[in-house]
Amino acid sequence: MPAAFLTVFLAYPLGVLGSHVVDPTGWTRLVAASTWHVVPLALVQASASTILAVAVGLPIANVVSRYGFRGRALAQAAVTVPFVLPTVVVALAFRSLLGPGVPQGFVLVVLAHAYVNLAVVVRIVGSQWAQHDPNFENVARTLGATRWAAFRTVTLPTLRPAIASSASVVFIFSFTSLGIVLLLGDASTRTLESQILRQTSVLLDFPGAAATAVVQLVLVSSVLAAGMLASRRSTRRRMRPVTLRPVPSDPAGRIGVLGTAAITLAIVTAPVAALVVTSFRAAGSWSLAWWTGVTSVDAGTSRIGSPLSALATSLAFAVICAVVACVVGGLAAVAVLTHGRTRVMSLVAIVPLGISSATLGLGTLLAFGRPPIDLRGSGLLVPIAHSLVAVPLVVAVVAPALLGADARPMAVAASLGARPTRAFLTAYGSVLRVVMLASAGLACAVSLGEFGAASFLTRAGSPTVPVQIVRLLSRPGEQSYGVAAVLAVILVILTLSIVLLVDRLGTGRLRPRTAAA
Amino acid sequence: MTVPRVETQALTIGYPGRLVAAGIDLVVLPGEIVAIVGPSGSGKSTLLSTIVGVVPALGGTIRVDGRAVTTVPIHERGVGLVFQEPLLFPHLSVQDNVMYGLRRQGTTKEEARRRSAELLEWLDLPGYGDRSVDELSGGQAQRVALARALAPRPAVLLLDEPFSALDTELRQRLALDVAATLRREGVGAIHVTHDPKEAADMADRVVAMTDFSRP
Numbered sequence: 001m002p003a004a005f006l007t008v009f010l011a012y013p014l015g016v017l018g019s020h021v022v023d024p025t026g027w028t029r030l031v032a033a034s035t036w037h038v039v040p041l042a043l044v045q046a047s048a049s050t051i052l053a054v055a056v057g058l059p060i061a062n063v064v065s066r067y068g069f070r071g072r073a074l075a076q077a078a079v080t081v082p083f084v085l086p087t088v089v090v091a092l093a094f095r096s097l098l099g100p101g102v103p104q105g106f107v108l109v110v111l112a113h114a115y116v117n118l119a120v121v122v123r124i125v126g127s128q129w130a131q132h133d134p135n136f137e138n139v140a141r142t143l144g145a146t147r148w149a150a151f152r153t154v155t156l157p158t159l160r161p162a163i164a165s166s167a168s169v170v171f172i173f174s175f176t177s178l179g180i181v182l183l184l185g186d187a188s189t190r191t192l193e194s195q196i197l198r199q200t201s202v203l204l205d206f207p208g209a210a211a212t213a214v215v216q217l218v219l220v221s222s223v224l225a226a227g228m229l230a231s232r233r234s235t236r237r238r239m240r241p242v243t244l245r246p247v248p249s250d251p252a253g254r255i256g257v258l259g260t261a262a263i264t265l266a267i268v269t270a271p272v273a274a275l276v277v278t279s280f281r282a283a284g285s286w287s288l289a290w291w292t293g294v295t296s297v298d299a300g301t302s303r304i305g306s307p308l309s310a311l312a313t314s315l316a317f318a319v320i321c322a323v324v325a326c327v328v329g330g331l332a333a334v335a336v337l338t339h340g341r342t343r344v345m346s347l348v349a350i351v352p353l354g355i356s357s358a359t360l361g362l363g364t365l366l367a368f369g370r371p372p373i374d375l376r377g378s379g380l381l382v383p384i385a386h387s388l389v390a391v392p393l394v395v396a397v398v399a400p401a402l403l404g405a406d407a408r409p410m411a412v413a414a415s416l417g418a419r420p421t422r423a424f425l426t427a428y429g430s431v432l433r434v435v436m437l438a439s440a441g442l443a444c445a446v447s448l449g450e451f452g453a454a455s456f457l458t459r460a461g462s463p464t465v466p467v468q469i470v471r472l473l474s475r476p477g478e479q480s481y482g483v484a485a486v487l488a489v490i491l492v493i494l495t496l497s498i499v500l501l502v503d504r505l506g507t508g509r510l511r512p513r514t515a516a517a
Numbered sequence: 518m519t520v521p522r523v524e525t526q527a528l529t530i531g532y533p534g535r536l537v538a539a540g541i542d543l544v545v546l547p548g549e550i551v552a553i554v555g556p557s558g559s560g561k562s563t564l565l566s567t568i569v570g571v572v573p574a575l576g577g578t579i580r581v582d583g584r585a586v587t588t589v590p591i592h593e594r595g596v597g598l599v600f601q602e603p604l605l606f607p608h609l610s611v612q613d614n615v616m617y618g619l620r621r622q623g624t625t626k627e628e629a630r631r632r633s634a635e636l637l638e639w640l641d642l643p644g645y646g647d648r649s650v651d652e653l654s655g656g657q658a659q660r661v662a663l664a665r666a667l668a669p670r671p672a673v674l675l676l677d678e679p680f681s682a683l684d685t686e687l688r689q690r691l692a693l694d695v696a697a698t699l700r701r702e703g704v705g706a707i708h709v710t711h712d713p714k715e716a717a718d719m720a721d722r723v724v725a726m727t728d729f730s731r732p
Contacts (some may be wrong), residue, residue, distance in 0.1 A: 135604055136569050141591040142598040143618030144669055149592075153617075157608040249533050249573075 005328045009384055013363030014355070020210035020366070021373050029211035036215065042175055042191045045106065049113035049174035056114060056267075057121025057166070063260040065126030066134075068244030075261045076122075078268040083119035084499045085272075086449025088178035088466040089488040090116050092473065093271035094184060096278040096485060099470060105186040112180045115271065117170040125171070128162035129155075134245065161230065168227020172220050176356040179451040183473060189224045190218040193358040200362060210366070213359040220356065264408065272492060282478065290482030307483050310468035311490065314448055317464060319402070320383035321390055321447035322440040328387065329394025329443075330436060334424075355380040357452025360385055365456050376459065385453035390443035397442065401435040402428055434505055441502040445495050465491055520583045522547050522705025523568065523596070523673040529576035530560055530567045536575065537563045538726065545673060545705035550696060552708045552720035559726040561709040565675045568707070569596045582672045592621075597671035597704075601678045603662035605650040611637070611661050612646030612720075618669035636664035640696050656687045663695055673705040680715065688712075692719045 029035060064076045082090060094112045102108065132155065139217075140150035178193040185194070192212050199209035247257045282289040295308045364385050369373040375381055410427035418426060425432075451466040458467045466485050472484040521544045531537040537560040545551050553561050566572040568579055570591035579587045586594045605614050612633050619629040621704075630646075637645055640660040653661060659679055666674055676695075680688040696719045699706050710716050716723045 133604065135600055136606065138569070138591070138605050139600070139666075140606075140617070142594075142596060143567055143665065144592050144621035145617075146590075146592055149621065154606055157606075160608075427527060510519075 001331050006388075008447070009364070010355075010360075010388055011368035013360070016367040017210050017213055017363040020207050025207060029207050030214060032208075032211070035208065035211045035296040038190045038192055038195045038212075039219070040214070041188060045109060045113075045189050045191070046171050046175035048106075048110045049117070050171045052110055052114035052115045053121050053170045054163060054167055057118050058125060058163075059260050060118065061122045061126035063257050064122065064264070065130040065258050066245055067247055069247050069258065069261065071261060071265075072244075075264050078265050080119045080499075081268055081272070081288055081496065082116050084445065084449075084495055085116075086466050086488075086495065087177065088183060088451050089275070089470050089491050090271065090496075091180045091183035092469060092484060092488045093275040097271045102272055103186075104184050106189050109177075109181055109189045112184055113170075115175060115267070116180070116446065117173055118268075119190060120169050120173070121163075121166045124166035125159055125162045128159055132158055146377045147337050164230035165227055168223055168230070169174040171223055171227075175223070176216065176220060176358075178195050178356075178358055178470035179470070182299055182470060191510050192219075193452060196358045196362055200365070200456060206362075206366065209362055213356075213362055216356060217359060238254070275485055275492070276489055278293045279482065282482055290479070290486045291478065291496070294483055294486050297359075307465075307468055308474070309488055310463050310487070312463050313462045314465040317383045317386060318444040318447040320380070321386040322443040324383065324387040324448075325390035325443040326436055329391040329439060330398055330432075332391065332395050333398035333402055336395065337402045337428075357385075357389065358456065359460065360388060361453035361456030364453065369457070377464065379459075381457040382454050382464065383447065385457055386447040386450050387443070389450060389453070390446045393442050393446065394439040396438050398432075398435045401431050405431045432447065438502045438505045441498045441505075445498045445502075448491060448494055448498075519546055520550070521580070523707070524580040525568070525577060526580075527577040528564075528567065528574060528579065529573050530563045530572070532563075532572065539576070541577070543707075543724065545707060547703045547705055548700045549722070550699060550706045550708055550720045551723060552710060552723045553726055554710060554713060554716050554723060555726035556728055559728045560676055561726055564726070565598070565677050565707065565709060568673075569598050569675055570594050570625055595672045597666035597669070597674040597684035597705075599659075599666050599674065599676050599679045601681050603655075603658040605653075605658055605661055605665070607650060609650070610646065610654050611642070611648045611650060611653070614650060614661055615664045615668050617647075617665060622669055632668055633664070636698075639701070640664050640694060656683055656691060659683065659691065660694075660712060663698070667698065667702055667704065670702070671704060673707065674699065676706060676708040676710075678709055678711065681711065688715065689718065695719070 005141050060075075060079060060204070064072060064079065085093075090112055094108060094115070096110070134155050136158070137147075138149040140154045145153060175191060176193050178192055178197065181189055183198075190198075192215065196209045196212050196216070198206040199212060248254055267417045279290055280286055280288070295306065364381055367373065368381060405428055407427055410423045413423035413426040414420070448464075449466060450464075451470070454464045454467050458464055462469060469484045469487050472480040472487075502510070523543070523545045525541050525543045528541040528543075529536070529539040530541065541564065543551070553564070555561050563572060567574050570586070570589070574587050574718060577587075578585055581595050586596075586668070601674075605611075606617065610631065611615065615633040615636060616626075616629040619632060620626075624632070633646060634643075637643060640663060642664070645661070650658065650661065659682075663679070663724055679695075680691055683691065692715055708716070708720060713723075
């Protein structure tokens, strides 16, 4: 079943997309200058975003992963917040923080991308750094290296695979960014993703959009492959159990560690706080006007639609996405368990990185949005596209939990006469209940925040919340901006609640029962 | 009068809020190997960490070749350190590991290569320079760690149970090789060990530390 789902809803749309490029006119499109002229802009923007995210992320990774201090867990969790927030929410939060006086463009886009992706660098590099024995640096220092030289010549080379891996992920996220580029960018910050949307919705140039999507797919796959290669080129390292170091006793070291933690918290919370403030400010004073007006703004026009109905649409899509992703992903994880294909699992988990949401949305639109198969009226296209993004996440959550569970009760149950399904549930039922709940939460969070595919597939009268936010922001007026901020705050609350719930499930009740013997 | 390689006077060691030992007077002469034995928690490793500069001294003075280094940064003390594990830099070859300290001193590449080859020869690893550190056995890796520590000609070498992870036969052979190399180089050494036999075999003097916290 998972294979059939992925074949119909992933392989087929991508095939349809590719078929637009295979014919002679498609090939002309592929090599045309108009297809490629955005590439240098996107490369420069993604490179700058990556450099900034790594430069800011490294000192934070050093502090939150290596030193023990009060508030460390809070700082570590706070860094993750921007990453789980929907990108249009982040973009709006940045606009709220910096105010209307700051011109949109390159700097703003790069700042927002670095903000969102800080967690990628901190998590990937931090986990490596935490296991790096500090005595390597002590040895280097006894050999005459200054503190900086020891870091540059010993620590940094050890971390290089993790840095390369995180940098490639940040680069891809920035290179394929859509929501942030649309809301914070200008002509100098277009990405291939925004170009695909423009070609589809403004120029109605579907073959051109298909050619751009193929170019993006090839470039992203290349970066992904290079990142995997670089992270694989690691020498065997001495790893040790993670033990947190005390905060240095000298004033400079103390200020360095605690100051970095404080600045991290300030950086992470400032845009979200500004967003919340914006939702309560109207005509220069504190007001609940936007919150009370969330049901009525433009309720009569089909162009924008009611903000509250957008919330209802998003929630309905999130539920469908969760059900589909959990069924398909859960069955795929069971297949991984029963066939022992752990490599397949890691491959499945990484596939969506290479396929951008706009590519997915465009492919789905071309395959199922017009005759002979026209599903636009069914309202299923958006949740199906969201499910495709969520399925790998579900597999990544469920499969390791199943692989870590004790399989022996299954054999015992079977020996006592239980049918295969009953025997399976005897061994894995309790684990499955927890991980499927966590997976459903993750799928909901993905669906609630997803913008790229939804922007292609949403019908005019029933937008999702992120699409609604972008539509509201495209109109002038304080009311549109205020109501967009309210919707964004609601998304922040929903997303963080779900992520917190999933985190609690993951760290509390989900403890894989490994064989004691 | 011979200037000691390392000399501590009324040295107090410990961590903020935790005193480990106080009033330590220790002298190590050129080419002399002093073994320190004592129960776990008596402060042997803390003493080494304090002399090398990883842990700040709580009181007293440390002199290296007659120079007061109590507040001098680690990289300027001229004190070498070898841990229980070799901690070879994994991204460098054997030769580059041995040359690391020499390059930090500004020694030319040619001179650093010559010195590296000489030390590897003395420590029974001739021709190993181009190898990856991943290819070495435990004993070989510890020899390379020793060569790396000796290469920049430290005044004193601190050995923190460097042989404890090796089997008995290898440990005895390596201890004798190391002792010979240290004497040949004229380096003073403080050797922390749990093994009284190893201490007696290798050292010129044996010093016992007791648990300061126990009455």
